[in-house]
Amino acid sequence: MSLLGIHLTLLVGPTVAVPAPASFMEALQNVEVTHNDEGRSGFQLTFGVGRAGAMDLLDYGLVGHPLLRPMNRVVLLVTFNVVPQVLFDGIITHRTLTPSHQPGASTLTLTGEDISVAMDLEQKVHEHPAQVEPIIIAQLVLSYAQYGLVPVIIPPPTLDVPLPIYRTPVFRGTDYAYLQEMARRYGYVFHVTPGPAPLMNTAYWGPPNRLGIPQRALSVNLGAQTNVDSLDFQYDALAPTTVKGQAIVFGRALPVQTFASLRVPPLASQPALLTQSSVRTSLLEDVPDGAGYLAAFARAQGQTDSSTDTVLTGSGELDATRYGDVLRPRGLVGVRGAGFQHDGFFYVRNVTHSIRPGEYKQRFTLTREGVGALTPVVPP
Amino acid sequence: MLDPTSRYANLETATLTLPDGRVAAYKRRRFIPAGNALKVLAEVTVTEGDRLDLLTHRTLGDPEHFWRVCDANDTLNPFELMRETGSVVRIAMPEF
Numbered sequence: 065m066s067l068l069g070i071h072l073t074l075l076v077g078p079t080v081a082v083p084a085p086a087s088f089m090e091a092l093q094n095v096e097v098t099h100n101d102e103g104r105s106g107f108q109l110t111f112g113v114g115r116a117g118a119m120d121l122l123d124y125g126l127v128g129h130p131l132l133r134p135m136n137r138v139v140l141l142v143t144f145n146v147v148p149q150v151l152f153d154g155i156i157t158h159r160t161l162t163p164s165h166q167p168g169a170s171t172l173t174l175t176g177e178d179i180s181v182a183m184d185l186e187q188k189v190h191e192h193p194a195q196v197e198p199i200i201i202a203q204l205v206l207s208y209a210q211y212g213l214v215p216v217i218i219p220p221p222t223l224d225v226p227l228p229i230y231r232t233p234v235f236r237g238t239d240y241a242y243l244q245e246m247a248r249r250y251g252y253v254f255h256v257t258p259g260p261a262p263l264m265n266t267a268y269w270g271p272p273n274r275l276g277i278p279q280r281a282l283s284v285n286l287g288a289q290t291n292v293d294s295l296d297f298q299y300d301a302l303a304p305t306t307v308k309g310q311a312i313v314f315g316r317a318l319p320v321q322t323f324a325s326l327r328v329p330p331l332a333s334q335p336a337l338l339t340q341s342s343v344r345t346s347l348l349e350d351v352p353d354g355a356g357y358l359a360a361f362a363r364a365q366g367q368t369d370s371s372t373d374t375v376l377t378g379s380g381e382l383d384a385t386r387y388g389d390v391l392r393p394r395g396l397v398g399v400r401g402a403g404f405q406h407d408g409f410f411y412v413r414n415v416t417h418s419i420r421p422g423e424y425k426q427r428f429t430l431t432r433e434g435v436g437a438l439t440p441v442v443p444p
Numbered sequence: 445m446l447d448p449t450s451r452y453a454n455l456e457t458a459t460l461t462l463p464d465g466r467v468a469a470y471k472r473r474r475f476i477p478a479g480n481a482l483k484v485l486a487e488v489t490v491t492e493g494d495r496l497d498l499l500t501h502r503t504l505g506d507p508e509h510f511w512r513v514c515d516a517n518d519t520l521n522p523f524e525l526m527r528e529t530g531s532v533v534r535i536a537m538p539e540f
Contacts (some may be wrong), residue, residue, distance in 0.1 A: 067485065068505045144505070144536070145504060145505025145506055146485070146503075146538050147449075147503060147504065147505075147506070147509065147538045148503050148538065148539075150540065166456075260453075260454045260540060261454070275445075276445060277445060277446075277447055372492070400537040
């Protein structure tokens with residue numbers, strides 16, 4: 065049946081995106097989408113433009129089209145075997161026109177970022193007396209309901225209520241910067257994931273999500289089962305860091321020390337912090353006096369947790385037609401065929417999709433806290 | 445913890461506090477869409493010895509989406525769907 069295979073759908077428009085006219089899809093040459101675990105994700109659409117006929121007397125075709133204006137919403141859907149999935153939901157922020165003297169080589173490039181760019185437009189003074197992070201985050205996220213943002217908040221292990229008679233935390237900056245700053249405090253991440261339905265988004269604030277069912281395994285060097293074009297692993301012995309220091313609690317100094325990563329579930333049988341002969345130690349950053357011992361400890365633990373995220377990094381490229389699905393970041397994936405030390409489950413940190421007519425490639429980065437698989441078998 | 449191809453994957457997860465204080469998570473109830481309101485992708489005639497998973501693989505590309513075929517034909521029991529040779533099975537356009 066002709067509908068089987070991979071298809072791309074482009075929805076574009078001001079505030080509510082509508083399916084793009086056929087002329088857009090004919091001119092679309094290249095789509096690049098990057099999903100990141102921390103920070104913002106981005107997209108780039110390259111259209112071929114030209115001047116032909118009376119309609120293009122004034123300007124290159126598509127350039128003046130009202131649907132492609134900056135700050136418009138762009139939604140990309142990919143359909144694998146008739147079942148649609150949302151690939152991206154974002155806002156156009158940059159536009160590049162490259163006129164060329166070669167016929168047919170002029171291009172219009174639209175670049176944009178995900179919906180969280182709307183949270184980064186206005187600087188404010190954030191003052192939330194006697195409120196803990198999950199409540200502040202829910203308030204901030206729910207004020208962007210017009211983008212279909214649904215908050216998913218995982219509360220940190222320790223919460224301490226700032227007593228207004230001692231201190232009121234104040235942050236100057238955009239909502240987005242404040243959400244990132246609060247996440248950094250605990251070694252957490254904040255990101256906006258498109259889907260599950262078009263024009264809907266999930267705002268996730270919490271530890272890197274290692275729960276859930278692992279995605280289809282990445283197989284290397286397995287003959288006909290191979291679905292990865294290239295894959296390499298780097299081990300960084302300088303990344304794992306323990307934190308040592310003192311927390312001043314109402315004028316009294318108490319020691320703070322971290323030993324291991326508390327990311328759950330663990331993914332490596334030989335985590336670098338426990339098996340490496342020596343690891344780096346850093347000093348605890350300044351914690352405001354009166355924030356409490358638990359808050360100081362949570363901050364030290366967060367620093368250690370995020371340092372172990374970059375110990376073992378795998379990067380590579382795959383062909384989506386061979387893999388048969390969209391590899392999603394912010395989740396788990398299995399690797400097989402790379403030997404005991406580098407097999408097993410990994411956390412997918414970022415994925416870049418590069419789509420052009422007849423070709424769909426995905427470049428990915430995987431991370432984990434050390435070498436050694438935890439399971440004897442990785443399901444395909 | 446559901447597979448992305450599951451019919452329950454996109455449903456909202458709700459929590460309930462049990463009388464003894466434990467918190468139980470559960471999926472909200474799924475309402476079956478009206479089959480004739482869905483857009484028709486194809487109509488397939490059942491042949492001798494054909495199976496629902498094979499038919500789904502041929503038309504939708506993945507046998508695990510058999511529940512989409514059941515939805516389109518207002519069938520609650522998947523075993524009834526392919527029982528009669530010569531009957532017409534409606535395949536609907538998948539939705540989110």
